[in-house]
Structure formats: structure tokens, C-alpha cells
Amino acid sequence: MITKFIAPEIIFGEEAIQQTGESFLRLGAQRVLIVSDPGVAEAGWTEKAIHSLTEASLTYISYFEATTNPQVKEVEKGAQIYIENECEAVLGVGGGSALDVAKAIAVLVNNGGRIEDYEGIDKINKPLPPTIMISTTSGSGSEVSQFAIILDPARKKKMTIVSKSLVPDIAIVDPFTLMTKDSLLTAATGLDVLTHAIEAYVSVAATPLTDVQAIRSMELAERYLRPSVASKTNLEAKKAMAMSSLQAGLAFSNAILGAVHAMSHAIGGQYELSHGEINSILLPHVMEFNFIAAPERFAHIGTIFCKQEYSDRRIDYGRTAIAAIRNLADDIGAPKTLREAGLKKPDYELMADIALNDACMVTNPRDVTKKDIEQLLQNAY
Numbered sequence: 001m002i003t004k005f006i007a008p009e010i011i012f013g014e015e016a017i018q019q020t021g022e023s024f025l026r027l028g029a030q031r032v033l034i035v036s037d038p039g040v041a042e043a044g045w046t047e048k049a050i051h052s053l054t055e056a057s058l059t060y061i062s063y064f065e066a067t068t069n070p071q072v073k074e075v076e077k078g079a080q081i082y083i084e085n086e087c088e089a090v091l092g093v094g095g096g097s098a099l100d101v102a103k104a105i106a107v108l109v110n111n112g113g114r115i116e117d118y119e120g121i122d123k124i125n126k127p128l129p130p131t132i133m134i135s136t137t138s139g140s141g142s143e144v145s146q147f148a149i150i151l152d153p154a155r156k157k158k159m160t161i162v163s164k165s166l167v168p169d170i171a172i173v174d175p176f177t178l179m180t181k182d183s184l185l186t187a188a189t190g191l192d193v194l195t196h197a198i199e200a201y202v203s204v205a206a207t208p209l210t211d212v213q214a215i216r217s218m219e220l221a222e223r224y225l226r227p228s229v230a231s232k233t234n235l236e237a238k239k240a241m242a243m244s245s246l247q248a249g250l251a252f253s254n255a256i257l258g259a260v261h262a263m264s265h266a267i268g269g270q271y272e273l274s275h276g277e278i279n280s281i282l283l284p285h286v287m288e289f290n291f292i293a294a295p296e297r298f299a300h301i302g303t304i305f306c307k308q309e310y311s312d313r314r315i316d317y318g319r320t321a322i323a324a325i326r327n328l329a330d331d332i333g334a335p336k337t338l339r340e341a342g343l344k345k346p347d348y349e350l351m352a353d354i355a356l357n358d359a360c361m362v363t364n365p366r367d368v369t370k371k372d373i374e375q376l377l378q379n380a381y
């Protein structure tokens with residue numbers, strides 16, 4: 001079997017943002033489009049990146065209009081600004097949303113057409129301009145991944161774009177940035193990380209290289225997600241969750257995801273709900289469904305999440321893992337059902353249709369029918 005593992009250069013550590021300017025110089029770019037969102041800009045992180053760019057005598061254009069569920073028009077506007085201002089490189093600063101917009105802009109400026117043309121797997125033909133992604137939320141893994149998720153409001157659909165061209169040249173992860181996140185966002189993004197690691201670990205495309213990343217990500221989340229939600233200033237927990245997110249990103253970028261993300265994208269295209277919360281609600285249901293496809297893998301997950309509580313007893317670790325995931329989500333205040341998360345009058349059939357065709361469904365370990373998805377959504381409602 002041939003395995004591939006794609007990863008960008010990764011700069012990780014406190015104050016890593018200060019390396020932004022020097023990194024662009026190494027990539028040979030002089031004029032940078034900075035893509036971010038108003039919240040991240042207000043927290044001061046884009047300012048730090050700009051400071052580093054100006055110290056390196058680089059020029060920049062700001063585009064801070066990315067929204068939580070970024071849409072096609074945000075990508076088109078950013079691409080227009082890039083072209084009008086003759087930029088040469090793209091810097092994303094923010095959570096998954098801002099970074100996905102930044103990467104999608106980089107696709108359009110070198111490939112032309114509409115961003116909808118690149119939906120699916122491996123549709124991008126021309127290389128992107130130099131890209132650097134600074135992650136400030138520790139959740140999406142977008143700073144290292146082959147993914148960009150963009151909402152097409154015309155079809156009420158979250159498009160999954162997968163291509164190795166979307167892997168940035170350089171990923172910058174600075175755990176300090178996590179200290180401005182509130183507990184709600186920390187919980188939601190942390191649960192997204194956990195879902196990335198678990199889906200990548202049981203994916204049919206998992207390899208020894210992705211397994212190491214997924215397992216370490218789960219170990220860190222098991223130990224540090226609770227304390228990270230509990231305190232903004234616990235730097236040890238922030239560092240650990242930043243690494244957990246990064247490693248989950250490397251795992252799922254290469255092993256892809258599964259039914260949780262396929263369904264979550266389907267729901268997120270129709271309703272304005274938190275991606276991490278939807279994932280955490282769906283995750284135990286999908287784990288139960290997928291269990292028979294990879295019992296040994298679920299048992300291993302069980303050893304990670306249950307080692308303290310059950311070390312002396314012979315138990316079915318796989319099933320206990322599912323209960324442990326529910327407990328963790330419970331402890332950090334995540335909603336238990338889709339109804340509780342704000343989903344109103346779900347159209348199960350429509351969502352099942354969309355989920356079945358999402359690129360993430362391809363690597364789910366168990367075959368999934370439309371009826372299965374409808375049932376899983378009903379169970380989670």
C-alpha cells in the first residue's frame with residue numbers, strides 16, 4: 001500500500017506570530033492580502049501579524065470581513081481586492097472560517113472561475129500563491145489541512161473543497177492567541193478537535209502516519225480540554241489544546257473524516273449553528289453506528305479516555321469510550337441534542353441527501369445509507 005502524508009512547514013510556540021514577516025520573505029512575497037474577521041482583529045492578533053510584516057518591510061492590504069459560516073461572496077470579494085491591489089501572497093489570521101476564506105481566495109486568484117467549481121476532491125489544477133495561515137482558535141485544523149469549507153447560500157450547502165493545493169506553505173500556531181477565547185468557544189472548538197481526531201483514527205484512509213497524530217491529539221484533549229474550558233489563563237492547557245488541534249488537523253487532513261462531518265456540513269448549510277456543538281452531539285451516535293466497522297480502533301480510543309477510571313477492570317473499552325465522550329461534552333457544557341442546540345423542524349430527508357454526497361462520507365468506516373443518516377439525525381434530535 002502506498003501512503004502519502006502532506007503537511008506544511010509548522011511554526012509552533014509562544015509569540016510565533018512574530019515570525020510572520022520573515023516567513024513571507026522566505027516565500028518571496030512583498031505584498032500580502034491579510035484575511036481575518038472583526039473579532040480576531042479586535043483581539044489584537046492581526047495587529048501583531050501586521051507589526052511583523054512592516055518590520056520585514058512588506059506591504060499589505062487588509063480584508064477583515066470573514067464571518068462564522070463563510071460564504072461564496074466573501075471569497076469573491078476578497079479575490080477581487082487581491083487582484084485590484086496586485087497582491088502576491090495571502091495571510092489568513094483567525095479560526096477556521098477566516099482561514100478557509102483566505103485559502104479559497106488563493107484558489108480563485110490563480111485558478112479563476114467560481115469557487116463552486118472546486119467543490120469536491122482534487123479539482124484545483126494550478127498552484128496557489130504563497131500562503132501563510134495563523135490559527136487563533138485551536139479547532140479547525142485549517143492551518144495545516146487540505147480542506148476549505150465554504151457556504152453556498154443559493155443551494156443552502158456547505159461545500160467541502162479538498163485538495164493538496166489547499167495545504168498552506170506555512171502554518172503558524174501561537175498558543176497565546178487561545179487566551180482571548182471565551183469558554184463557550186473553547187468548548188465548541190475543542191469538541192471539533194476531538195471529532196477530527198476520532199473520525200481520522202477510524203477513517204478507512206487512516207495510515208500509521210495519521211494514527212500517531214490522531215492518538216496524541218486524543219490524549220491531549222482527554223487531559224486538557226476540561227481545564228482549558230475552565231480557565232482563559234491556564235497556559236499549560238492552552239498549549240496542549242493548540243497542539244491537540246494541530247495534530248488532529250494533520251491526521252484528518254490526510255486521513256479525511258467521516259459521517260459526523262458529512263452530517264454536520266449538511267446541517268450547517270441549512271441552519272446557523274455551531275459546527276463544534278453539532279459535531280459533539282452527533283459524535284457518540286455515529287460512534288455507536290460505526291462501532292462494528294472498527295471495534296479494535298474504538299477499543300483503543302477507550303483505553304485513552306477510560307484509563308484512570310477503569311484500569312483494574314476488564315471492560316468493553318470501545319463502548320465505554322462512547323460514554324466517556326458523552327461525559328466530556330457534558331462536563332464542558334455542550335448541548336446534548338440537536339433540538340437543544342437550536343435546530344428547528346429539521347428536514348431529515350434533505351439533510352440525508354446532502355450528507356450522503358459530502359466528500360467526508362467517502363472515508364466513513366461503515367457503509368451508510370440514506371435511511372441510516374435519517375435515523376442517526378432522529379436519534380440526535
Ligand SMILES: [Fe+2]
Nearest residue numbers: 140192196275
Ligand atoms: Fe470540523
